[in-house]
Amino acid sequence: MRLPRFFSKKRGHRRTGSREWGVFGDGLFHGTLLLAGLFFGALLVSGVAAPEWRINHAFLESRCTILAKGLARTTVADPPAAVITTWRPCLRVRYVANGSVHESWSDGPSTENTPDREAALRRLAAWTLGSEATCWYDPAAPQTVVLQRGYNWWLWLLSLLLPGALVLVGGSGLVRGLRSWGKSEEHRAASAGFSELLDPLAQPTLAAPGYPAVPVWDDLVNSPGTILRYRLPIESPENWTLVGFGLFALLWNAVLVVLAVGAGLDLLGGRIDWWLFALLVPFLGVGIGGVIMFIRSLVFATAVGPTQLEIADHPLLPGRQYDVLLAQGGTGTIRSLALSLELEEQATFRQGTDTRTEQAVVWKQSVAVFHEVNAAPHSRFEARAVVEIPPGAMHSFTSSHNAVRWRLVVRGTPDRWPEFSRIFPVVVFPPDAEAKEASPRPAGNGEASRSREVSR
Amino acid sequence: MTKAMDSGSAMPRVDMQFDRPHRQHEPHDQISVRYRIEGCEGEHIRAIEHSVLWYTEGKGEEDLGVHFFQRLTDRALLPSATATGAFTTPLPQSPLSYEGVIVKVRWCVRVRLFFEGSRDFVSEHVFTLGRIPPAQLVSSRT
Amino acid sequence: MAVLVTNPFATRFTRPGRIEPLDVTGSPVDVDALLDRLRGLLGTAAIVGPHGSGKSTLLTHLAAALERRGERVRRARLHSWWDVPKAWTAIRDSTAGDTVCIDSWECLGVTARSVLRLAARVSGCGLLVTSHRGTGMPELIRCGTSASLLRSIVRSLPGHACWHGQLIHETDIEAAFALHCGNLRESLYELYDRFEACASSIRAGVDAGPDGGDGSDGVCDGIQQFVDGFSYAGAPERNLG
Numbered sequence: 001m002r003l004p005r006f007f008s009k010k011r012g013h014r015r016t017g018s019r020e021w022g023v024f025g026d027g028l029f030h031g032t033l034l035l036a037g038l039f040f041g042a043l044l045v046s047g048v049a050a051p052e053w054r055i056n057h058a059f060l061e062s063r064c065t066i067l068a069k070g071l072a073r074t075t076v077a078d079p080p081a082a083v084i085t086t087w088r089p090c091l092r093v094r095y096v097a098n099g100s101v102h103e104s105w106s107d108g109p110s111t112e113n114t115p116d117r118e119a120a121l122r123r124l125a126a127w128t129l130g131s132e133a134t135c136w137y138d139p140a141a142p143q144t145v146v147l148q149r150g151y152n153w154w155l156w157l158l159s160l161l162l163p164g165a166l167v168l169v170g171g172s173g174l175v176r177g178l179r180s181w182g183k184s185e186e187h188r189a190a191s192a193g194f195s196e197l198l199d200p201l202a203q204p205t206l207a208a209p210g211y212p213a214v215p216v217w218d219d220l221v222n223s224p225g226t227i228l229r230y231r232l233p234i235e236s237p238e239n240w241t242l243v244g245f246g247l248f249a250l251l252w253n254a255v256l257v258v259l260a261v262g263a264g265l266d267l268l269g270g271r272i273d274w275w276l277f278a279l280l281v282p283f284l285g286v287g288i289g290g291v292i293m294f295i296r297s298l299v300f301a302t303a304v305g306p307t308q309l310e311i312a313d314h315p316l317l318p319g320r321q322y323d324v325l326l327a328q329g330g331t332g333t334i335r336s337l338a339l340s341l342e343l344e345e346q347a348t349f350r351q352g353t354d355t356r357t358e359q360a361v362v363w364k365q366s367v368a369v370f371h372e373v374n375a376a377p378h379s380r381f382e383a384r385a386v387v388e389i390p391p392g393a394m395h396s397f398t399s400s401h402n403a404v405r406w407r408l409v410v411r412g413t414p415d416r417w418p419e420f421s422r423i424f425p426v427v428v429f430p431p432d433a434e435a436k437e438a439s440p441r442p443a444g445n446g447e448a449s450r451s452r453e454v455s456r
Numbered sequence: 457m458t459k460a461m462d463s464g465s466a467m468p469r470v471d472m473q474f475d476r477p478h479r480q481h482e483p484h485d486q487i488s489v490r491y492r493i494e495g496c497e498g499e500h501i502r503a504i505e506h507s508v509l510w511y512t513e514g515k516g517e518e519d520l521g522v523h524f525f526q527r528l529t530d531r532a533l534l535p536s537a538t539a540t541g542a543f544t545t546p547l548p549q550s551p552l553s554y555e556g557v558i559v560k561v562r563w564c565v566r567v568r569l570f571f572e573g574s575r576d577f578v579s580e581h582v583f584t585l586g587r588i589p590p591a592q593l594v595s596s597r598t
Numbered sequence: 599m600a601v602l603v604t605n606p607f608a609t610r611f612t613r614p615g616r617i618e619p620l621d622v623t624g625s626p627v628d629v630d631a632l633l634d635r636l637r638g639l640l641g642t643a644a645i646v647g648p649h650g651s652g653k654s655t656l657l658t659h660l661a662a663a664l665e666r667r668g669e670r671v672r673r674a675r676l677h678s679w680w681d682v683p684k685a686w687t688a689i690r691d692s693t694a695g696d697t698v699c700i701d702s703w704e705c706l707g708v709t710a711r712s713v714l715r716l717a718a719r720v721s722g723c724g725l726l727v728t729s730h731r732g733t734g735m736p737e738l739i740r741c742g743t744s745a746s747l748l749r750s751i752v753r754s755l756p757g758h759a760c761w762h763g764q765l766i767h768e769t770d771i772e773a774a775f776a777l778h779c780g781n782l783r784e785s786l787y788e789l790y791d792r793f794e795a796c797a798s799s800i801r802a803g804v805d806a807g808p809d810g811g812d813g814s815d816g817v818c819d820g821i822q823q824f825v826d827g828f829s830y831a832g833a834p835e836r837n838l839g
Contacts, residue, residue: 025672029691184568184576186507186522212521213510213551213561343591345559347516349609350677358515358787360558362591394554394588399519402512402559430483430550430586513608515790555603557794592798593791 030173037166044163056149059136064095064145066131067103069124074113086113087120091127095135097142104143106135207398208315208427215398217315217427225310228325232309232408232424242297249290256280256287300417305330305375307410307422309339311387315427316406319391326368326410329380333415334373339408340366341387343394346403363393367408395430468495470567470579479583481547481563487583488544489565496569503570504528506543508563510551510585515558523548541567552586557593603797606755607790612783615658617751622742624750627656629663632739636660639736641697641724642715646732647741650783653728654701656741660726661699672723675701682710689714694722703727743780745772751782752789765796 072088089112094103114120127133138144208214225231263276305328312323326339343363349356368385375381387408397404408424475488487508493501508524524545554561563585568578610616619627636643645653645660661671672688674681685706688698698718703711711733718725727733749771752758770792771785778784 025670029672029687032691033687184505184570184578186505186509186525186566186568187527211550212523212548342594345514345556345591347514347558349516355677356515358558361594362557364594392587392589394556394591395550395552397551397554397559397561399512399521401517401519402514404554404556404559404561430552432483513604513610515609515787518610558790560608590798593795 027174027177030170030177033166033170034174035170037163037168037170039163041160041163041167044160052151054138055136055146056151058139059146059149060097060139061134061136062095062097064093064133064135064147066091066093066127066129066133068092069127069129070105071117071120071124072105084115086115087117088113089120089124091124091147093133093135093145093147095137095145097137097145098139100142102137102142102145104145106145106147208429211395211430213397213399214429215396215403215427220425220427221314225325228310228312228323230311230314232311232314232426234307234309235407235423235425242294242301245290245294245297249287249294252283252290253287256283259283300420303330303332304334304412304414304417304420305380307412309408309410309424311426315396315429316387316389317429318389318393318395318431321386321388324367324385324387324408325382326370326385327380327382328373328375328410328412329377330375330414331377332375334375334381335371335413335415337370337373337381337413338366338411339368339385340364340411341389342407342409344405344407346405348401363390365390373412389428392431393428396427468493468499468569468577468579470494470569472565472567472579472581474565474581474583476583479581480587481583481585483547483549483552483586485547486544487547487565488542489581490540490542491567491579492540493569496571500572501569502529502572504541505566505568505570506541507566507568508545508547509566510553510561510563513560513562514556521551547585552588553584554588555590557591604757605790605793605797606757606761607786607793611755612751612786614654615662617652617655617754619652619656619659620747620750622744622747624744624746624748627659627739629659632660633663633667636724636726636738639738641726642718642735643726643738644703644733644735645726645728645739645741646730646737647728648730648743648780650778650781650785651741651743652747652782653741656739657699657701657726657728661697664697670696672696672698673701674698676705677702678705679707679710682706682714685710685714686717689717689721689723689725692718692721692723695724696721697724697726700725700727703729703733704731743775743782745775748775748782748785751786761793765793 068091070090070092072090074086074088076084076086091106092103093106094101096102112120112123133147135145135147136149137146208216220232221230223231223233259276259280263273263280266273266276307329308325308327310325310327316322324339326337328334328337341364342361345360345362347358367387368383370381370383373381389406393406394404396406406426406428408426409421410424411419411421413419470491470493472489472491476485481487505528506524506526507522509520509522511520512518524543526543551561553563562582564580564582566578566580568576570576619629621627645656647653661673664671670692672692674684674688676685685698685700688700692698706714715725715735725735726738727735749768752762752766752771766789770789774785774788774792777788
């Protein structure tokens with residue numbers, strides 16, 4: 001067997017060599033993570049979990065008499081020049097173990113340690129001198145006895161969380177490396193089903209069954225329409241803007257309140273921190289501005305009202321026509337309301353600190369335009385239109401970093417507010433495909449349900 | 457015409473022939489290719505891989521999806537240095553070839569030759585699946 | 599049939615590692631001399647330069663050159679402060695004499711950088727990083743951009759003889775460089791768009807299929823029907839062209 005070549009020769013722009021050393025290095029890295037996780041996990045299990053498990057499974061039961069009460073003190077250094085003292089209640093008991101009488105101080109879980117001596121004393125008060133109780137002793141070391149058993153599940157979880165993460169990352173990387181050892185790019189991609197599970201950084205894309213790289217449409221058909229079959233979900237940047245402003249205003253003003261309270265307390269105590277006051281002024285300005293922006297966005301969202309779009313069928317096919325129902329709520333007048341069908345490409349490239357996402361609309365057709373739309377709180381504007389997917393249109397496409405997406409876009413120009421646009425994504429299938437619904441449709445509005453099969 | 461990267465040294469060459477004129481295919485078609493390997497005199501091919509796959513090209517990271525993959529390691533099945541090979545596979549319904557503006561979807565056939573010493577040579581031949589007309593830019597944003 | 603026009607400014611041809619490293623005048627960088635300088639700096643240095651000036655490309659080539667010299671190299675590409683563990687692990691797993699190549703060193707805060715440098719010193723490994731600004735580490739090279747550099751990069755792209763002067767002109771290159779204030783990455787994206795706009799006229803009504811339909815011949819006018827090539831260690835996703 002010949003070892004993979006470690007060095008390579010240059011031929012013009014090309015280099016001959018092997019990628020095995022790279023995979024080997026990657027495997028070594030992940031193997032180290034895996035071993036570290038196993039090692040720390042073993043340490044934690046043996047130090048925390050194993051003793052607890054032994055107490056609950058291996059210790060033998062007996063009856064004991066409480067002879068004395070006490071507090072076990074633990075002192076640890078707390079730099080720079082202090083110590084921390086914790087107290088744990090414990091009891092001296094007499095019991096019979098392995099046929100002999102023993103007297104011993106009971107062991108308690110470390111979680112009973114408390115820096116509050118009075119609280120520890122109160123726990124001791126629950127026990128009565130001279131009374132009898134059930135105890136459990138270690139048959140291998142009868143001097144070890146406990147009066148309480150059980151599990152601290154949160155301690156188990158916390159103890160195994162970090163080692164578990166190391167094992168998962170290291171193990172998956174190692175398996176992934178072993179699976180890709182010596183494989184070409186096509187071979188790795190061809191066996192990607194299991195490997196994708198092992199790659200935590202992969203961005204799996206959900207494809208429609210039987211149609212590779214065509215996105216699933218389940219989320220687009222799980223809302224029945226009031227008149228037409230489906231109500232399309234909205235993908236509106238306004239909602240994200242509103243959420244963004246709200247979060248910013250909340251967090252910023254929370255920090256502002258904390259700073260203001262601190263400054264106020266200092267003032268009440270007769271101290272004035274001029275730097276803090278100087279900082280508060282611009283912070284206050286930004287905080288007020290954030291609140292104003294949020295309120296403005298909220299008013300805009302509620303004043304313009306929701307836009308709903310229903311469609312007669314989904315997913316869509318090239319060369320076919322579909323009824324759509326446009327409904328616009330809110331108050332006031334919208335000078336123009338335009339519905340259009342668009343095809344957008346999206347490409348994402350990541351380099352260094354830059355993640356560059358570019359979108360390009362490569363096809364656009366106006367479906368309908370309505371002027372002087374008047375909506376009232378209890379009477380929304382409704383209109384029907386027909387959307388035609390052009391014959392020979394590219395189907396919807398999605399991969400990890402690239403996408404081709406169809407969407408219906410509603411653009412409105414309200415009378416007293418800025419323009420808005422609301423996006424309703426749709427999925428277009430390849431030509432000559434018979435669309436099949438991903439899930440059973442709810443019967444709606446008197447229309448007879450019918451099913452269509454995906455032909456292969 | 458092979459796009460030779462180093463005209464001074466001998467390079468393997470894989471001539472490929474498709475069964476369709478202009479390498480135009482439709483979904484569910486059977487794609488059949490025959491290829492001939494040249495320029496490998498004195499080299500021992502230890503394995504060959506056949507694959508039919510799609511990939512993206514444009515302004516984004518490249519993605520790819522392998523539709524058909526076959527690896528030949530049996531010495532009895534491997535062609536000699538100047539022999540021919542062939543394979544066939546049905547094509548799927550999607551994704552179709554697409555000449556977009558910032559995203560393009562291309563289909564290709566690849567033959568990858570593995571030589572002794574962990575060196576490999578790959579020959580990629582593009583074909584078209586479907587008849588989607590090219591796209592043109594209406595508007596863009598970053 | 600749709601005519602396939604490969605845009606030479608697509609990321610498959612311009613991503614880091616695909617283009618030979620060039621200096622600000624557009625001449626090839628002497629990688630060996632840089633590595634000798636790196637050795638003189640005891641293996642720890644920074645490649646400094648503005649956005650899109652070829653730092654990542656140079657780092658990729660230097661890492662590959664180190665491996666060709668028989669040295670062990672670990673790589674880490676950072677995108678944000680959350681990638682500190684990635685850098686830490688790369689350094690922790692290194693031994694004396696290794697080189698850890700970290701892209702986008704400036705993502706990390708001052709504290710994290712100090713800790714990682716200390717860790718590298720303790721483990722005895724070298725640090726070769728890229729950064730937009732000074733890091734306090736010795737500077738291996740300062741990357742800059744120029745129109746000459748962009749022209750040299752464009753000349754190295756596939757099919758240059760076929761499309762240069764027809765689809766992309768010198769004025770396009772200069773305009774792209776000026777428009778994006780010297781950012782090479784953005785300039786290449788700009789040239790992508792310009793090429794695409796011009797190529798759309800080629801697609802309309804042009805049938806460039808191979809004669810006889812046997813698929814074995816391409817046509818040298820910016821249309822690439824097939825490519826051949828050896829793959830190589832560290833090749834990006836596609837190693838052809």
